[in-house]
Amino acid sequence: MSFLQQLKRQAQALQTQQGVQQQGAEENTVATEVACRHVWNYFGELSRQLNVIQPAATQLGLDKRSMWPGMHMTGFRFDARKKMLRDKEVFDYLALGWQLLPRSGDVQRGRVSVNFPPDLERVEKRLAAGHVAHERIEQRHPESNALLALVFDYEMAARAGVIVTADHDAAQLHFRLACVSGMEIVQVSLAASAVTGTTLDELARLIVGEPSRFLAPA
Numbered sequence: 001m002s003f004l005q006q007l008k009r010q011a012q013a014l015q016t017q018q019g020v021q022q023q024g025a026e027e028n029t030v031a032t033e034v035a036c037r038h039v040w041n042y043f044g045e046l047s048r049q050l051n052v053i054q055p056a057a058t059q060l061g062l063d064k065r066s067m068w069p070g071m072h073m074t075g076f077r078f079d080a081r082k083k084m085l086r087d088k089e090v091f092d093y094l095a096l097g098w099q100l101l102p103r104s105g106d107v108q109r110g111r112v113s114v115n116f117p118p119d120l121e122r123v124e125k126r127l128a129a130g131h132v133a134h135e136r137i138e139q140r141h142p143e144s145n146a147l148l149a150l151v152f153d154y155e156m157a158a159r160a161g162v163i164v165t166a167d168h169d170a171a172q173l174h175f176r177l178a179c180v181s182g183m184e185i186v187q188v189s190l191a192a193s194a195v196t197g198t199t200l201d202e203l204a205r206l207i208v209g210e211p212s213r214f215l216a217p218a
Contacts, residue, residue, distance in 0.1 A: 028171035035192035036091035042200040047076040055208040066112045075099040097161035115149040126183035130158030
């Protein structure tokens with residue numbers, strides 16, 4: 001076999017491999033888009049219904065000593081963005097967001113003091129997860145100026161939401177849940193084929209505080 005024939009066989013094998021990879025990428029893209037459309041339809045309808053129901057929120061608080069009054073969910077909004085991938089328009093992400101506000105009366109203000117790193121990290125993470133408006137105040141010793149504690153003066157109101165990011169190459173959807181089942185951020189990745197009406201029902205149950213298997217799928 002001549003060297004040219006060897007190169008020809010090598011090129012043919014490479015073309016075959018590239019064709020298989022391209023076909024796999026296209027199949028993953030189609031599966032991901034189907035899953036995104038499920039989310040699109042579900043979130044659109046869910047936001048309309050929950051804006052009417054305005055369900056009660058789970059009990060919130062920056063720590064056990066600073067629990068908030070009864071809250072409810074309101075102002076549900078749904079949005080989605082697209083991008084270009086391999087000359088095709090596909091979903092980039094889908095987002096469902098809402099506010100956590102007092103069930104009655106005006107928004108109250110709270111104050112929490114922390115002086116140890118673990119407590120500080122926990123409070124800061126909860127403030128960030130809920131986009132809670134706050135002011136950070138340093139308490140210092142009047143003579144030595146040594147830092148005694150950090151005080152957070154904040155509003156007892158937060159924002160919550162679910163952002164779903166599409167990964168077309170891997171045929172996955174990445175769910176980022178903020179302040180859904182508490183003042184924390186939880187991330188879950190699911191195969192596109194696993195994103196069904198049943199799966200989204202479990203997510204909806206989690207959002208409204210009912211028993212849910214979304215964070216522990218079978």
